[in-house]
Amino acid sequence: MDKDGFLDLKQVEYWVDEWKVGSFLDSPGNHGGKYQVYSPERFTEIVDSIQKVALEHGPKIPMIYGLDSVHGANYVNGAVLFPQPTSTAATFNPKHAYESSRIAAKDTRAVGIPWIFCPCLDLNVEKIWARNYENFGEDPHLTSEMAVASVKGLQGNYKKDRNRVAACMKHWIAYGKPNNGKDRGSAWIPDNFLLEYFVPPFQAATDAGVASAMESFSDINGQPVPTSEFYVETLLREHVGFKGLIVTDWGDLWRLYQDHQTAKGEYDATWQTVKNTSLDMSMVPDNGNFSEALLHLVETGRIPESKIDSAAARVLQLKKDVGLFEQPYADKSLHTTVGSKQDVALAIDAARESVTLLVNKDNALPLKKEQKVVVVGPAGNSISFQNGGWSLRWQGSLGNEEYYGGRGITIVDGIEQVTGTRPEYVRGPDIDGKWTQEERDQVVAAVKDAEKVIVALGENTYAEFGGNIDDLTTSEGQLELVRLIKESSKADIITVLVQVRPRLLKDIPELSSAILNAYLPGSWGGLAIAEIIFGEVNPSGRLPFTYPKHGSQSNVTYWQGVYNYFNINGGEESYYSPEFPFGYGFGYSEITYSDIELSSNTLELDGSSIEVSVKVKNDGSYPAKEPVLLYTTQSIRPGYAPDAYRLRAFEKVDLAVGEEKTVKFKLSRKDIEYYQRDLKKHADEGVNFTITINAYQKNARKARFVTGGAYEFTR
Structure with a gap:
C-alpha cells in the first residue's frame, strides 16, 4: 500500500518484474491500507489489480493469493464470522466445522482469493498459549475429525468447483506445546509422543486430500522445523504421505538466524532449508532476500536446479488446481452471497451447540423471562470480544465495535430478542480489568435490586504473540467484579465466560450459581447465549480441553499417563484435578x-x-x-x-x-x-x-x- 493508503501498482510491478513474485498474502487492512476493513468490492479491486499486473508483467503467470480465514472470511467486511475453531470443537459435531469452512471458502473466493491458511491442527496442550482458540482442543481424535470436516468444507471438489479453495493444514508440527507458554516457543517432545498425539490430525487432513501444509515457527528438541529433514521429509512426506505444497510461516527463514541462531544469515538459512527439505514456498513479508539467496545458491552449484523444478511444479500445480489458468479474476457474482441470512443461521446454530454448561446449582438456569435481569461485565455488550483475534484485522478489533457496523448480536441484544425487554447493562471494569470507583458504584447501584445478574467475563482480542501473557489468572478487576456483586446483591450470579483461553477462575465457581462457557461464539453468539440462559435452547457443548484450576496445570491434558492420576501423598485430590475436565458439560435434561x-x-x-x-x-x-x-x-x-x-x-x-x-x-x-x-x-x-x-x-x-x-x- 502507498503513503495515501492505496495499492501501489508501481511496487507490485517492481516485485513481479524484478523478483518474479508469484504469490501475495494477508489483508491490505493490516498494512496501511486506506480502509481499516475491506468490503468484498474493495478487496476484489485490490486482488484483481494485483492479478492484472502479474498477467502483464514478468513471467505472466497468474498470482496465487493466500489468506487466513480462521472463522469465516474474517478479513472480508460483511462476511459472517462464525464461532472460533475451539468453539466449533465444543459442539462435538463435525458438521459445524464443515459448514463454517464451506462459507469461509465461498466468501474468500468471492474476493478472488483461492487459497486459505486453514485448518489449524495444533493441539491445545499448553493452555496459556495465545493461539489456542484457532484450534480444535487438546484431543487428537476430536481434532482429526474436525480436520477432515474442515478440509472437505473448504475444498469440496475444489479442482472444479470455483466456490471452493485450496486448504492449508498448519502448523506442522507441535506448535501448540511451547515449553514457556509463549507463541513460537521451543517444544521438547519424544518422537513417539509426537507420532502418538500430534501427528494424527495432520494424517487425517492428508488422507482427506488437503492441498497444502504450513510449517511451524518452532523448534522441536532444539531442531527448527523448516530445516529439519526428519520433521519435513521423514515424518511429513514419508510417514504421513503428504505430496502437496509446503509453505513456511511468516518470515521463518530469517528467524533461523535472528531467533534460533542455527544459520549465519539468509544464504545459509536458505541453503539449509532447501538442501534438507522439499520446501516449495517461503512466506517472506517484505523483501526479496529468499529469491536472491536461492538464485545465488543455484548459480554457484550449492543447490541443484532440479530442486527448484520440483518445488515450482508443485506451486504451478496448485495454481492449476484452483483454476487460475482458466479464470484468474474474482467471480463478482459471489458478492451478493456474502453475509447472507442463510450464513447467519448456520453461525448461530454452531454457537448454540458450542455453549457449555459447567455449573448449575439448584437449577439456577434456565431463567424465567419475566425476572429482572441485569447484565454486567466487559463482554456483555461486545461483538468484538465475542469474536477475538483474526476478526476483520489480524489482532481483532480490540474492542472497537464500529468495525462491525452493527452486524451481530451481543448478549444484551440477545436477551432483548428472547425476552422482549432490553436489560440494564453496566460494564464495570474494562476488558483488562481496569476500573474506577465511580464504575464500582455504578455496578453496586445496578445489581442491588436485581433478581438475576449475568456477568460476562472475557479477554481482549489478540492474535499470535500479541496474546502472550505470564499469568493465566483472570484479571483482578474481573475477579473483583464478581466478588462485589456477591457482596452487593442477593441475586443469583450467572457467569458467562466469553473466552477460549481458560483463565483461572479462583473463587468464581463458589460465588456463581451457574457458569456457562461461551468460548468465542462469533458475531451472532449473543443470541445463542441468551437462548440458553432462558431455556429456549438446551445447552449441549462439552469442553474440548482441560480447564485448569491452578497455574501449575497449564499444560495438563486428560490423556496424560495413569500414574499422574493418583496422589502419592494420599487424600482425595489426584494430580488430574482441574477446575473442569475434558469432555465435561451437561444440559437441562436428565x-x-x-x-x-x-x-x-x-x-x-x-x-x-x-x-x-x-x-x-x-x-x-x-x-x-x-x-x-x-x-x-x-x-x-x-x-x-x-x-x-x-x-x-x-x-x-x-x-x-x-x-x-x-x-x-x-x-x-x-x-x-x-x-x-x-x-x-x-x-x-x-x-x-x-x-x-x-x-x-x-x-x-x-x-x-x-x-x-x-x-x-x-x-
Missing part, C-alpha cells in the same frame, strides 16, 4: 445410559472389530442434543505408562423428550495401538481394556474387554 453391550469380550488383533452399543434416553423435559463420548484405557502397557483415558469415538444424537436411541461404535486394533521408541505401532496381546462412555460425567458407564493372544509374561 440423560440416562444403559449398561454397555459388547459384541464380544475379546478383541482379536487380526483386523477384527467389536461392536460397542449403549442406549441413551432423555428423561428430562427439554429436547436434547447429547454428545456420546467413548474412551478406552489399557490396564497394562509394557514399558510405557498407558493413557488414563483416550477418546476413540464420539457421536452427537438428537433426543426428543422421553426418546431413547441406541448408539453404536466399533473398535479395532487401530484404536488400541500405540507408538514405542522404535516409532512403530504396537498392540499388546492378552491385555485388559476398559471402555468408558462419558468419562468424568455422572452418567458414565464402563465395560471391559481383553485383546486376543497371551500376555508375554506369565507367572
